[in-house]
Every structure is written in structure tokens, then in C-alpha cells.
Amino acid sequence: MNPIRIAVDAMGGDNGHKVVVRGAIRAAKANPVKIILVGNEKKLANALRKHKYDGDTIEIYNATEEIAMHDSPRTSVESKPDASIVVAARLVGEGKADALVSAGSTGSVVLSAAKNIPRISDVRRTAIATVYPTMNESKRDDYLSLMLDVGANVQCSAEELAQFAIMGSAYVSYVRGIPDPKVALLNIGEESSKGGEKMQEAYKMLKRIPSINFVGNIEGKDILRGMVDIIITEGFVGNIVIKTLEGAAKTVGRLGQLAFKTKITWKLGLILLRKGVAFIKEVTDYSEYGGAPLLGFEKMVIIAHGRSNAKAISNAIKLAGKCVRDDVCGQISRNIRSFEREPEREYDRLTSERYPSVD
Amino acid sequence: MNPIRIAVDAMGGDNGHKVVVRGAIRAAKANPVKIILVGNEKKLANALRKHKYDGDTIEIYNATEEIAMHDSPRTSVESKPDASIVVAARLVGEGKADALVSAGSTGSVVLSAAKNIPRISDVRRTAIATVYPTMNESKRDDYLSLMLDVGANVQCSAEELAQFAIMGSAYVSYVRGIPDPKVALLNIGEESSKGGEKMQEAYKMLKRIPSINFVGNIEGKDILRGMVDIIITEGFVGNIVIKTLEGAAKTVGRLGQLAFKTKITWKLGLILLRKGVAFIKEVTDYSEYGGAPLLGFEKMVIIAHGRSNAKAISNAIKLAGKCVRDDVCGQISRNIRSFEREPEREYDRLTSERYPSVD
Numbered sequence: 001m002n003p004i005r006i007a008v009d010a011m012g013g014d015n016g017h018k019v020v021v022r023g024a025i026r027a028a029k030a031n032p033v034k035i036i037l038v039g040n041e042k043k044l045a046n047a048l049r050k051h052k053y054d055g056d057t058i059e060i061y062n063a064t065e066e067i068a069m070h071d072s073p074r075t076s077v078e079s080k081p082d083a084s085i086v087v088a089a090r091l092v093g094e095g096k097a098d099a100l101v102s103a104g105s106t107g108s109v110v111l112s113a114a115k116n117i118p119r120i121s122d123v124r125r126t127a128i129a130t131v132y133p134t135m136n137e138s139k140r141d142d143y144l145s146l147m148l149d150v151g152a153n154v155q156c157s158a159e160e161l162a163q164f165a166i167m168g169s170a171y172v173s174y175v176r177g178i179p180d181p182k183v184a185l186l187n188i189g190e191e192s193s194k195g196g197e198k199m200q201e202a203y204k205m206l207k208r209i210p211s212i213n214f215v216g217n218i219e220g221k222d223i224l225r226g227m228v229d230i231i232i233t234e235g236f237v238g239n240i241v242i243k244t245l246e247g248a249a250k251t252v253g254r255l256g257q258l259a260f261k262t263k264i265t266w267k268l269g270l271i272l273l274r275k276g277v278a279f280i281k282e283v284t285d286y287s288e289y290g291g292a293p294l295l296g297f298e299k300m301v302i303i304a305h306g307r308s309n310a311k312a313i314s315n316a317i318k319l320a321g322k323c324v325r326d327d328v329c330g331q332i333s334r335n336i337r338s339f340e341r342e343p344e345r346e347y348d349r350l351t352s353e354r355y356p357s358v359d
Numbered sequence: 360m361n362p363i364r365i366a367v368d369a370m371g372g373d374n375g376h377k378v379v380v381r382g383a384i385r386a387a388k389a390n391p392v393k394i395i396l397v398g399n400e401k402k403l404a405n406a407l408r409k410h411k412y413d414g415d416t417i418e419i420y421n422a423t424e425e426i427a428m429h430d431s432p433r434t435s436v437e438s439k440p441d442a443s444i445v446v447a448a449r450l451v452g453e454g455k456a457d458a459l460v461s462a463g464s465t466g467s468v469v470l471s472a473a474k475n476i477p478r479i480s481d482v483r484r485t486a487i488a489t490v491y492p493t494m495n496e497s498k499r500d501d502y503l504s505l506m507l508d509v510g511a512n513v514q515c516s517a518e519e520l521a522q523f524a525i526m527g528s529a530y531v532s533y534v535r536g537i538p539d540p541k542v543a544l545l546n547i548g549e550e551s552s553k554g555g556e557k558m559q560e561a562y563k564m565l566k567r568i569p570s571i572n573f574v575g576n577i578e579g580k581d582i583l584r585g586m587v588d589i590i591i592t593e594g595f596v597g598n599i600v601i602k603t604l605e606g607a608a609k610t611v612g613r614l615g616q617l618a619f620k621t622k623i624t625w626k627l628g629l630i631l632l633r634k635g636v637a638f639i640k641e642v643t644d645y646s647e648y649g650g651a652p653l654l655g656f657e658k659m660v661i662i663a664h665g666r667s668n669a670k671a672i673s674n675a676i677k678l679a680g681k682c683v684r685d686d687v688c689g690q691i692s693r694n695i696r697s698f699e700r701e702p703e704r705e706y707d708r709l710t711s712e713r714y715p716s717v718d
């Protein structure tokens with residue numbers, strides 16, 4: 001059996017190619033994958049030379065250009081056809097690799113993927129999913145939850161939201177091993193009537209998809225409680241919510257620093273409570289979960305955090321390998337297809353508000 | 360000079376009329392206002408009898424019905440014309456009181472106001488504003504910021520967002536005494552090109568309103584940093600963000616409780632750090648700032664938190680009195696009018712993207 005091949009954008013991320021190389025070596029040692037490091041041949045060879053590793057597990061694929069974190073994604077992806085992220089995505093699109101990992105800017109990863117990797121047929125929009133830690137109040141198997149979309153789309157239709165639920169469910173049940181994961185729609189109230197027309201329509205649509213376990217609307221205050229496995233939302237809202245949590249985590253940390261400077265009793269308190277604060281901080285720490293999957297392409301794309309260290313890169317590669325092994329993209333494709341081809345059920349139609357008299 | 364008259368919904372809120380009565384007495388003692396307690400005459404008289412107060416400062420206005428927190432606002436406001444919140448709003452609409460305070464359900468307050476108090480002419484939509492504590496990193500005069508809309512509207516147009524900025528600016532500059540308060544638009548990136556068409560349009564519109572100090576887009580991660588005085592957003596997003604912060608505050612608190620049960624060192628840490636945690640908790644604590652102003656009506660409406668204690672009710676009444684004295688509604692009206700009548704400036708038109716060649 002050929003090993004799973006992961007194309008890794010070696011020049012993406014805040015910490016430079018040496019960190020990516022270290023992450024790749026770590027991943028190659030622990031996982032049955034072959035890694036294709038895409039980037040400046042000479043720099044990568046120099047960095048690899050400093051480590052011991054099995055030469056069969058890592059190869060270099062030259063790419064002469066780079067896209068920096070602050071570059072305009074659109075301009076760069078179009079004007080730099082030999083940028084590491086673009087070349088890595090092309091390798092995946094051409095079938096020379098099975099999955100893509102990059103710690104580059106989200107925009108450049110999304111656009112490079114969109115330019116080179118086909119969308120799954122019947123998927124209307126791809127979505128960025130992000131995993132975050134919760135209080136797990138419902139005592140699920142997992143203390144993490146998944147939120148999507150967190151930024152690939154600004155707005156979307158009710159049907160697109162429903163598709164996000166199918167994609168997220170396939171991902172969580174296969175990758176995190178949770179059978180029948182609970183899905184909720186982020187809204188301004190729990191009642192199905194809340195949030196305006198689009199949310200009402202999405203609610204109804206989600207209710208009637210047999211392949212997902214839709215439990216209803218969820219409010220902002222319950223996001224961290226961990227009552228559900230998957231939260232569905234438009235990219236505009238998801239992006240702002242995830243960044244708000246990131247900001248809240250930082251605020252807690254900063255309060256600690258302030259305390260540090262002032263009272264000696266606070267200093268003691270801070271040291272003791274650090275573990276609790278660390279829990280909150282994990283909201284922004286991708287290093288443990290390996291990055292955000294970009295769902296809806298025929299091949300798996302993992303966006304690692306820009307600040308990824310070697311461990312985070314290694315976990316992102318491991319996650320990509322697992323997605324390929326579990327055929328997450330194939331599963332998404334099958335579930336989306338059966339949703340799109342499922343005829344509207346007469347009972348649902350008759351009991352919907354278009355025929356209120358039947359109620 | 361006649362004193363400012365505040366109609367107070369005495370039956371609204373989770374804690375019953377006795378708490379509202381105590382809050383009213385406290386407010387009447389400390390502020391030059393006359394309070395009209397609206398609700399069950401007998402119950403209110405009984406509650407008042409237990410306290411010492413100046414009889415000229417508080418009167419009772421009978422209302423035989425009540426709307427509970429869990430009642431459907433729409434159904435209740437229509438079917439209970441003698442509910443305390445509806446009657447209180449009517450007194451304000453008829454000019455028998457100058458402002459309204461209620462700790463009832465947000466929906467019932469908004470609908471009662473909308474039914475009885477005219478909207479300011481030229482204001483397209485009213486908005487709920489909420490004040491929250493920040494880290495005040497920009498060293499402003501105030502460590503609080505204002506966010507609107509947080510739930511009166513699900514979606515709104517670019518122009519409505521621009522109007523929210525005008526209303527929020529008038530409120531903050533008069534009530535909180537901050538000259539030229541900084542306004543930001545909540546978005547998924549700082550660049551003016553972010554967030555889709557509506558956000559781009561709102562950005563441009565906000566840029567050209569002379570009466571406000573628009574500083575650009577703000578991301579979720581910066582909400583708690585306190586870089587700006589006012590954050591503008593659609594009700595759907597604002598509601599979810601505020602509730603997410605509420606949930607994050609509770610999570611921090613709950614982590615403390617967990618610690619309490621487990622390790623003795625954590626217990627000590629928690630006690631010492633409680634002040635830090637309390638700061639975060641204030642996100643949801645309306646008692647200090649008196650409640651959320653509902654902006655856009657000809658008379659001031661203050662929505663006190665459902666869980667308001669006597670101090671919170673007193674502060675809400677004090678805030679309402681201050682808004683009347685400062686003529687916040689008149690100020691909003693004048694600023695909105697000049698915005699609506701301001702002709703598009705030729706320079707703005709020529710330098711806008713419709714004439715890119717001029718750039």
C-alpha cells in the first residue's frame with residue numbers, strides 16, 4: 001500500500017520554514033505518511049540536513065515564491081503562480097498529493113485551494129471549521145466542539161447552512177469518532193421562530209435531514225458550555241464569535257498580568273489559577289488539535305494557525321493523514337448527494353407553515 | 360421647575376415588585392426625579408408603606424395586568440392593554456411621564472414602547488445599546504464601551520447602521536460625558552474592503568458623517584480591549600456577541616467553582632483572584648450602569664436587566680433622569696436630521712470608487 005501523501009506549504013506561517021521542517025520530521029516519525037515539503041529547495045535542504053529522519057518519508061518540491069501573512073491573498077495567489085502555497089495546492093489538485101497543510105494566511109490557503117482543488121460536486125460553498133474547547137457540561141465523549149463557517153463566506157443561504165451541518169457531522173463523526181454528533185444552529189434565541197426568515201428556513205431544513213442529529217438553536221451564552229458537538233453559522237458571525245472568544249481569553253490572561261504587577265496576593269492567586277486560565281486560552285491554541293479543516297473540497301485541506309510551532313505543524317499533518325485514511329471527503333460527498341437528491345417529504349410539506357390549517 | 364417624571368414598570372423583572380419599590384425609593388432619595396410606579400395599586404401601596412420616603416417623589420399608577428418574563432411579548436402586549444409595562448409606556452407616550460424604565464422582558468419593553476411612543480422622525484429603526492466593561496487599553500476617560508444594536512433588529516441596512524452610530528455617539532457624549540467618542544464598525548477584518556457589500560457601504564457612509572468620529576472596523580478579538588467608545592453592528596451579531604461574552608464570563612466563574620471542589624491550592628487561588636474574575640463577570644452586570652438604553656424613540660426608554668436588584672433599578676432610574684436632563688433624544692433627533700439632509704459632498708463622490716481614475 002502506498003503511504004498517504006501530504007503536501008505541506010513549508011514557507012507559510014509566522015515562524016519560518018525551519019519550524020515547519022521540524023514539525024514535518026516529527027510527524028513523519030510518528031505517522032504512516034509521506035510528506036512533500038513545498039518551498040525554497042535550498043533553504044529546505046539546509047534545514048533538513050540538521051535533522052535525522054527516514055529519507056523515504058520526506059521529499060522536497062521546489063517553489064520559488066512565497067506569500068507573506070500580510071500580503072493581499074487575491075493579488076498574491078494570482079500574481080505568484082510559483083508561491084509555495086499555490087504549488088502545494090496544485091500538487092493536491094493534480095493528484096500528486098492526497099491532502100494539503102498550510103500555516104499561511106487563511107485567505108491565501110482558501111484561494112489557492114479554490115483555484116486548484118475541485119469542490120465536491122453538489123457542495124455549494126466550502127467552509128472553514130474550527131475546533132474549540134468547552135466545559136463539556138453535557139458529558140459528551142469529547143470536550144471539544146466544532147464551529148463552522150468561521151470565515152470562508154460572509155453570508156450564505158439556509159441551504160448552504162444545512163450543507164455545513166452535513167459536512168461538519170461527517171467530519172466530527174469520522175475524525176473525532178463521535179457517532180451521531182449533535183448539531184445546533186447559532187441564533188439569538190432557542191425558539192425556531194427566532195433570527196429572521198433565513199434562520200427560520202435553515203432551522204426547518206436542518207430538522208428534516210435524516211443524516212444529521214439536529215438539536216435546535218443555540219445562543220451565544222451556551223457556546224462554551226459544550227452542549228453540542230457542532231455549531232453552524234454564517235462566516236461573518238462565526239468569525240466574529242471565534243475572535244471574540246480569542247479576545248476574552250487574552251483579557252483573562254492580561255488581567256493576570258496586571259495582577260502580577262500589583263498585589264503580592266494576586267500574584268499568588270494567579271500562579272495557582274494558571275491552569276484554569278490556560279483552559280480558556282486554549283480557545284486560541286491550535287497546537288493541540290492540529291488546525292482548522294477547510295471542508296467541501298474533494299481533497300482535505302488543513303489550515304494550521306499562523307503562529308504554529310513544530311508540534312502544531314506535526315498535529316496538523318497527523319490530522320490531514322487521519323482525514324485521508326477515514327475518507328472524510330468521500331463521506332461528505334455521499335451525505336451531501338443524498339441530501340440534495342432527497343425528495344421533499346409530503347408530511348413535512350403538509351405540516352409546514354404553508355398549510356397551517358393541517359396543524 | 361417641574362421635576363423630571365420617570366414611569367417605572369413596577370411589576371417587571373425576576374425579583375418582583377418589592378425590589379422595584381426599594382429601587383424607586385433609593386432613586387427618589389438621591390435624584391431630583393418624580394417616580395410613577397406603574398402596577399398593582401394594592402401591592403405597591405403595601406410595599407411602599409414599609410419604607411420612609413418623601414411622598415411627593417413617588418406616586419402609584421394602577422395597572423391591573425402583568426407580563427411575565429416567559430410570556431410571548433407580541434401576544435401579551437396585544438392582549439393585555441392594562442399590563443404594567445404597556446400602561447407605563449402609554450404614560451410616556453401621552454406626555455404624562457418623561458422617560459420609561461422597565462426590568463421586564465426585552466421583547467415586551469421594545470414592543471410596548473413601539474406601540475406607544477413615537478419614533479424620532481427620520482430614525483429608521485430603534486436599537487438596543489448595551490454598555491460593557493473593557494480593559495481600556497487606549498486610556499480613554501471611560502473604561503466602558505457601548506455596543507448597538509444588540510437585538511432590536513435582526514438585520515439592517517448600511518444606512519441604518521450609520522444611524523446607529525449617530526444615536527450611539529449622541530448618547531455617549533451626553534450621558535457619559537465623552538467629547539467626540541470613537542465609533543467602530545464590528546467586522547471580520549480591519550480593512551474597509553472586508554465583510555461584504557453592506558459592510559463596505561456602511562464603512563463608506565460612516566466615514567463621511569461629520570458629526571461622528573469613525574475610526575474604522577474593529578474585529579471580535581478587540582471588543583474587550585477598549586480601543587473605542589462605541590461599536591456598531593446588526594442586532595443578530597450584537598446579540599450573539601454580547602451573549603458569547605456573558606457565557607465566557609460564566610465559564611471563568613464556573614472554572615473557579617470546579618477548582619473549589621477539587622484542589623485546596625486552587626481554592627486559595629480562586630479567593631485571591633476573585634476580583635479579576637469579577638471584572639469579567641461585570642460584562643453581564645447591569646446593576647452598575649443602570650441598564651440598556653433603547654435609542655430612537657422620542658422619549659428615553661431604559662431596559663434594566665431582568666435580574667435587577669434595588670441598586671440596579673435605582674441606577675436605571677438615575678440614568679433615565681440624566682438622559683432627560685441632557686436631552687439625549689433631542690440631540691439624537693438633531694444629529695439624525697442633519698445627517699439625512701446633508702447633501703453628498705462632491706469631493707467624496709469624486710474620490711469614491713465610482714471614479715477610481717481621480718485617485
